[in-house]
Amino acid sequence: MQQKIKITLVDDHELVRTSFKLLLELDNRFEIIGECADEKDYKKSLENMVPDVVIMDIKLNGVSGIELCKYTVHQYPSINVLFASANSDNHHIQLALKSGCKGFVSKNCSSSELNEAIVQIYHGKEYYSKDISEKIIELFAHGQRQGNKNEKLSIREIEIIKLLCEGKDFATIGDELAISPRTVETHKKNILTKLQLNNTIELVKYAIREKIIEE
Numbered sequence: 001m002q003q004k005i006k007i008t009l010v011d012d013h014e015l016v017r018t019s020f021k022l023l024l025e026l027d028n029r030f031e032i033i034g035e036c037a038d039e040k041d042y043k044k045s046l047e048n049m050v051p052d053v054v055i056m057d058i059k060l061n062g063v064s065g066i067e068l069c070k071y072t073v074h075q076y077p078s079i080n081v082l083f084a085s086a087n088s089d090n091h092h093i094q095l096a097l098k099s100g101c102k103g104f105v106s107k108n109c110s111s112s113e114l115n116e117a118i119v120q121i122y123h124g125k126e127y128y129s130k131d132i133s134e135k136i137i138e139l140f141a142h143g144q145r146q147g148n149k150n151e152k153l154s155i156r157e158i159e160i161i162k163l164l165c166e167g168k169d170f171a172t173i174g175d176e177l178a179i180s181p182r183t184v185e186t187h188k189k190n191i192l193t194k195l196q197l198n199n200t201i202e203l204v205k206y207a208i209r210e211k212i213i214e215e
Helices: 014-024 039-048 065-075 090-099 111-122 130-147 155-165 170-177 181-195 200-209
Strands: 005-010 030-036 053-056 080-085 103-106
Touching: 005 014, 005 039, 005 111, 014 030, 014 111, 030 039, 039 065, 053 065, 053 111, 065 080, 065 090, 080 090, 080 111, 090 103, 090 130, 103 111, 103 130, 155 170, 155 181, 155 200, 170 181, 181 200
Parallel strands: 005 030, 005 053, 053 080, 080 103
Antiparallel strands: none
16 A cells, blocks of 8 residues: 655634645545644644654744754754745745745635645645746846856956946047947947946946945
């Protein structure tokens, strides 16, 4: 007989826990071994029996599901955390991904999708419902657009940014780099265009933010 997947439910709404339990127990692959409303219940439950999968809400009374996930990953690395939450905005998705969860589904997902998510993460994979996956892709794309600005810059352009931030004029920079002042000016214009900045002040702020220079 195939071993059942042991599951603990963590949600501060009893009705939600009961609903999940009734739905999941219809699938003979699963066994609910714990129901917890908060941090205290959860940690006590883990002392008695360690599940394979924890289905957890993000918003809980007291310590959040994000913090409980971090605790779980650190203290019980064999447990796979699946977030099932109505808090599926970009901010909470980012926090969830950083917390070490193995999956995230919305509370309005179908019972079949929830079951599939459990099985997938139990077997070492990750699972994100379609709506969550779309948001993750958007976040990643935005992060790439925001984070790759420095990659657009050449080594020479970064050198010029550093010298401009030191308050040096075109002639001085030209002497140090063995190029003409006019070439320095052209580089500066290109840099501002690439970074979509308007002036030297904005360039200095950018350089500090991106750690090209120190404050």
